[in-house]
Amino acid sequence: MTSTPTPPAPVALVRAIQEAMCEALRDGSVGRMLLPPRETVEDASGAKFISMPAVSPDHDLYVNKVATIMPSAGAGSTVTSVVPMFSASTGRYLGTLDGATVTNLKCAAVTALVTDRCAAPDSRVLGIIGSGVQARQQFLGVSAVRDLAQVRIWSRSPAHAAAFARDIEASAAGRPVDVVVCGSAEEAGRGVDILSTATTSAVPLPIPAELPAHAHINCMGAHTTASREVPAELLRTSVVIVEDLRTAIAEAGESHAGALELGALMSEEADGFPWRRTVFASTGSAYLDLITCAHLVTSQAATGGVPEPGRDR
Missing domain, CATH: 3.40.50.720 (NAD(P)-binding Rossmann-like Domain)
Structure with a gap:
């Protein structure tokens, strides 16, 4: 399942993800995550291929935001990204979220937190x-x-x-x-x-x-x-x-x-x-992407969308 980009997030959603980030920082679940350094591969044309994995036993979630950054003829670059999600305990595929949506929500929420x-x-x-x-x-x-x-x-x-x-x-x-x-x-x-x-x-x-x-x-x-x-x-x-x-x-x-x-x-x-x-x-940091995904997984599961980690549909 791959989500499509969503409109700008309402303030209530940003606040909910902000609180989820605060809770994960307070309860130590961030410290228990497996967070290898992000990998960036760049070719001769200047194109970049990025991988940002994170695994959380507390959230029972493994995510990996993968992205391409392609140089464009004009100013700036073209960025494409997706975030596949899996249960960390069963390995079960849970779905794929649009990378831009996850990134934008994460950035707004961590900005609110700080x-x-x-x-x-x-x-x-x-x-x-x-x-x-x-x-x-x-x-x-x-x-x-x-x-x-x-x-x-x-x-x-x-x-x-x-x-x-x-x-x-x-x-x-x-x-x-x-x-x-x-x-x-x-x-x-x-x-x-x-x-x-x-x-x-x-x-x-x-x-x-x-x-x-x-x-x-x-x-x-x-x-x-x-x-x-x-x-x-x-x-x-x-x-x-x-x-x-x-x-x-x-x-x-x-x-x-x-x-x-x-x-x-x-x-x-x-x-x-x-x-x-x-x-x-x-x-x-990928841990903020994971917390954002975990919140979206939970909220979508409540409405019959993406299943909760570790549970069959």
Whole structure:
């Protein structure tokens, strides 16, 4: 069974997956997962073939998000991905979910989780640099946990930024959210409570020095060991959070060596984070894909869709 892509997730679904992630971090099931490093094979044309497996005895689930990233004639790349699922105890095939749907839900939910633990409770102003799919997940994730009064957007494409602004206004459903299309990245970030970056930039974005001392940044875009969206100085002077430290160092460089993993957000230490500058430097991890899949499997099983792990239909 292969699912088709779904419309943007409602806030309730994002919150439910956010809570599932929190529960898995609290109860130790993340630590009991088998999480080999992701594998990436690249050919001479620049095409990439990716495998991200994860096995959870607690969730009785084995998933492997497989993807292709193909260079296109224009800007950007074409990404195709699926997530086959199996019972970890019986080996039984449970179905295949659309990879983009799983990724988008995961990104919105983990953004909600980190933002809720790190952003000041009264945060009202969100800046977003970028206007693509991941930028939309940033709005969805942040708005799931904070009552926003203003959203500022900047993109290299003014037309894309304007379309994104219209989408936010339409999704606000009468709530008083002021959406501003900015003329520069500096304007989008100046003085905000929360800043989300979701771009393909290989050089640090011009994040303004006037960021408040309590500002929280979700850095969700391109990264390598030698390049990233945010300046190295910002990482050095902030509390940095990553999904998995081993992956972050391997894929985003030694500048992340002192970062905290998501599990630290469940401790009392994190209670002071809303009053410090924090950066969520996302590099992705298969355990979050697995938790997202587990939630979807359970909810679909309740409606007669994908069977629950370990059970016959």
